[in-house]
Amino acid sequence: MYLSYLMIGIGGWALRIGILIGLFQSSMSAAGLGVALIFAPTMLGSLFLSPLVDRGNSLTIMMIVSVIRICALLFIFCSIDIDSISTYASIAALSLVQPAYLSAQVCFFRHITPEGSMISVLRNITNIDWLTYLLGIFGGTMLGGQLLLPGVLMLNIAAAFLSLIVLFTIKQHSRKSLDTIGTLPSGTILDLKPLYPALFAVFLLNLGAGIINVYPAIRATTGGELDRRVLLTIIMTNGAFALLGALSVKPIFEWLGALPTLAGAAALMAASLVAMSLDAGLSLVVASSSAMLGLGQVFAVSAHTHMVSSVAPDRASRLSGLFQCCTCGGVAGNGILFSILGDELSFRLIVLMCAGSAFLAFGIVTFAIARSIQSQISHTIER
Known part of the structure; x- marks a missing residue:
């Protein structure tokens, strides 16, 4: 599970850097709109999508989010113009589903982890967040102008696909013990x-x-x-x-x-x-x-x-x-x-x-x- 989140985190930071560089090269207004669409929908997802996770199987929901990520990234990859409606819609979709993924992850661990051990779980998740942040900032600084958006998108698609495989494997090996989650x-x-x-x-x-x-x-x-x-x-x-x-x-x-x-x-x-x-x-x-x-x-x-x-x-x-x-x-x-x-x-x-x-x-x-x-x-x- 942590491996899946690490891969998503690395891909996510690479995407943020690549998308913003690509939009900045288009225009300042495009970059500003991109920033808004990266962060603003997160609040909507937190309010309206996260509560739905309690009603379903958390692993299944994380897998669905991974599929949505792959589709949205492919839309951006196939867009001829980075400054287009399809690109902005894809960015908004990626931001919207992110809270659902994190909430499903917390829900999964809450069901299988003793109450007193949740501090370790959330500490580990935060450690992964900041580790991928450091890797993203350092990588973006080192690559600079050589950071090409198609390569970043392929990295992110690969990370989401690998994460999907990890989640599917966990679900197959833990099917019986996780049947009650979300019921x-x-x-x-x-x-x-x-x-x-x-x-x-x-x-x-x-x-x-x-x-x-x-x-x-x-x-x-x-x-x-x-x-x-x-x-x-x-x-x-x-x-x-x-x-x-x-x-x-x-x-x-x-x-x-x-x-x-x-x-x-x-x-x-x-x-x-x-x-x-x-x-x-x-x-x-x-x-x-x-x-x-x-x-x-x-x-x-x-x-x-x-x-x-x-x-x-x-x-x-x-x-x-x-x-x-x-x-x-x-x-x-x-x-x-x-x-x-x-x-x-x-x-x-x-x-x-x-x-x-x-x-x-x-x-x-x-x-x-x-x-x-x-x-x-x-x-x-x-x-």
């Missing part, structure tokens, strides 16, 4: 109401942390000129620390527990964002942004684990979809706010506002801890 009735989104505060904290934290998407480029620009070496240094160090954060989350989670881990990570992320607002040299830029991103993985994996483990297996996909939606919604909200306020406010003030959003997330988690302690005291008195 339980699912509830509604209202059943997850106790987790709404945690989901809102995820949104707020990503609303602040989303500044990382523009931060490296802005800090690497001096006098209107982008220093590509500085940019690569920041991005690669950020990615390495994100991977380290994902690797370290399990011992921290098991030592402190879910809510204290979330509160501590949110508070330290807010402090890191305050440091990121300071224009005090490359060392502070790299250290503060890398710390923020590493702590972000600790928060994300811990939050996802806490919420998925709090619901029955037949609710895991719905919950995972909401988690992805809040994550993508926060990042998208940061991008929208930056586009609106970028010319009106100083960059330092904008980053401080991001720190404030992270601090609000810390406040929500702290309040949840206080309520939990109060509830435990009440139960003790009643006994």
Whole structure:
């Protein structure tokens, strides 16, 4: 299963780089539309497709998504003009089904993994995400202008096809033990109401942390000129620390527990964002942004684990979809706010506002801890 996700991840990053380079060579507006179609449909998929996973067999759904990926990629490959309706529709389809694949994967592991071991599963998934991110960024930087879109598409098609074979093999060997997955009735989104505060904290934290998407480029620009070496240094160090954060989350989670881990990570992320607002040299830029991103993985994996483990297996996909939606919604909200306020406010003030959003997330988690302690005291008195 992890091998399948690794292949999809490598192909996915190669596709993002190749598609954006191809669209950029066409026009700036085409590139902008491509970015929107890569990320925007993810929220729709999280809200409307992920809940459907709970009603079906998760392995079958992952296989269906793999087939859709192959078809969409073939449409792009066969398109004469990269800047065409068929290409944009294919990109949107790829983005739309991505949350369903991840939710099905989480649902599959939730059914076969003991509740206390979900932290290891989600940590491994996050490790694969960041490993493929580093490989994609490094590969894209090394290949540069030699990165041809047809080759990238063929790599992605091959990755999706190999992933499909792996999933089919798993299903054939595990048919009897997996027959019950997806047979339980699912509830509604209202059943997850106790987790709404945690989901809102995820949104707020990503609303602040989303500044990382523009931060490296802005800090690497001096006098209107982008220093590509500085940019690569920041991005690669950020990615390495994100991977380290994902690797370290399990011992921290098991030592402190879910809510204290979330509160501590949110508070330290807010402090890191305050440091990121300071224009005090490359060392502070790299250290503060890398710390923020590493702590972000600790928060994300811990939050996802806490919420998925709090619901029955037949609710895991719905919950995972909401988690992805809040994550993508926060990042998208940061991008929208930056586009609106970028010319009106100083960059330092904008980053401080991001720190404030992270601090609000810390406040929500702290309040949840206080309520939990109060509830435990009440139960003790009643006994």
